[in-house]
Amino acid sequence: MKLGIDSFFEEAQKLAQIFDEWAGKYKLPAVADHICYKCGDYEEFAAMRKMFEGESRFIYQSIISGRPIAVIKFLRPVSTCMGDIWYLELAAQKPDGSQVSGFDHVEIYPLEGTMEDLAQRMMAQGVRSEKVVRPHHTTYDGIIEGRFKIRLEDEALVAKIKRDEM
Structure with a gap:
């Protein structure tokens, strides 16, 4: 899927609305x-990463499970009922395709x-x-909804990166 920056945020905000409907039902004590x-x-990963180079506060990239994953801090958040989302986890294709x-x-x-x-x-x-236990x-x-998931983690992604990689 090829997205420009505006269409990326339009799609992200649509999914945030679906997330909000889900979150509104359960009222969990959590932060998005x-x-x-x-x-x-x-190629898609490289193009999206390049698109965000001029549209982000920072990009941090690491190799996780044999592929590049970039964490990108947005210039503008995606708003949800569980707080503003300021980060994108951009994952390249898995080695198994x-x-x-x-x-x-x-x-x-x-x-x-x-x-x-x-x-x-x-x-x-x-x-x-x-x-789901991963390495x-x-x-x-x-x-x-559909393939779109909710994922529970112990802490913020940036906190995990600071602790484990810096």
């Missing part, structure tokens, strides 16, 4: 941290307690989620 866009190939191009998830972290507490609270309200982190993932 970032939105993730997964690229179908390296299994990734589909497009927005993938909004990641949230708890205001109080642990990620497991938040997952239990969510499941008690009828939200189906799955614990670099564990999350709880649930579907908001």
